[in-house]
Amino acid sequence: MSDSESGYRPEFVAALQLFARVSEAMHARGFQRPILVGGAAAELWSTGAVNTGDFDICTTRQPELEEEMQRLGFVRPSGAGAMLKGWIHPELRLGFEVVAEVPMDGNVDAAHIRLVRPIGGGGLFRVVSVEDLIADRMGQYASGAAPDRLGQARVLLGLHPDADMAYLERRIREESAGDYGVKDIL
Incomplete structure (x- = not known):
């Protein structure tokens, strides 16, 4: 199935693949994979029916995550009107930001965190359950x-x-x- 047949925007698929690469790098270093939450998780679970402009991420290892993101070409936006807390990949124009260490103040049952592979591959990443x-x-x-x-x-x-x-x-x-x-x- 192609990206367009899946319902997802091509830039969203590319961003998921990049996030999966970051996730794999964290896993290879012996850290837990970051967890996708918020709007990007909504876009994923809705098969593109809900669109987002950013990827909200939970991790207890923010400095290490940001190192891996930099290795893959992520940069901090600069200039007037730029979000200063997050990261972007120049080719994707979608923001990535660590919003918490754990999803939803720790109220998520760990058994409901899902491990998924994006369309087209690129490794695995974790995402909050649809529930x-x-x-x-x-x-x-x-x-x-x-x-x-x-x-x-x-x-x-x-x-x-x-x-x-x-x-x-x-x-x-x-x-x-x-x-x-x-x-x-x-």
Whole structure:
């Protein structure tokens, strides 16, 4: 299947492959692979139905991750209007940023972190489960700051009807301070 047949944008596929190379380099050094969260995870799990401009990453080894990113050509943006916390790869124009050491304040069940290979190869990387991602979207929706996240949660659940509903219910309740559950996105 080609990238265009998969639903993913070519630059997103290239970014996933590059992230997988960084992940493999971290693994080769004896460190845990970083975990993809946020918008890029939403784009991955939605097969491109949700688009993002950045890759949010969790790792306990940020200096080592950044060393590996530099080895693969990532640079810190500079100049007016540039994001100063993250990295970009000049060929991709997608931002990469370490947002935390662990996903979702450590509330993610480690058994629900997935190890995946991007289309076209390039190694393996870790990503939060679709259930945790849906819960994250519902937590953002519950905050009142991101009303569009309810739609993203619905798209994600619609694409993954085989989701672990008991785990999803628990995680949505945790992320939304008990205000929402699975029934709110069906």
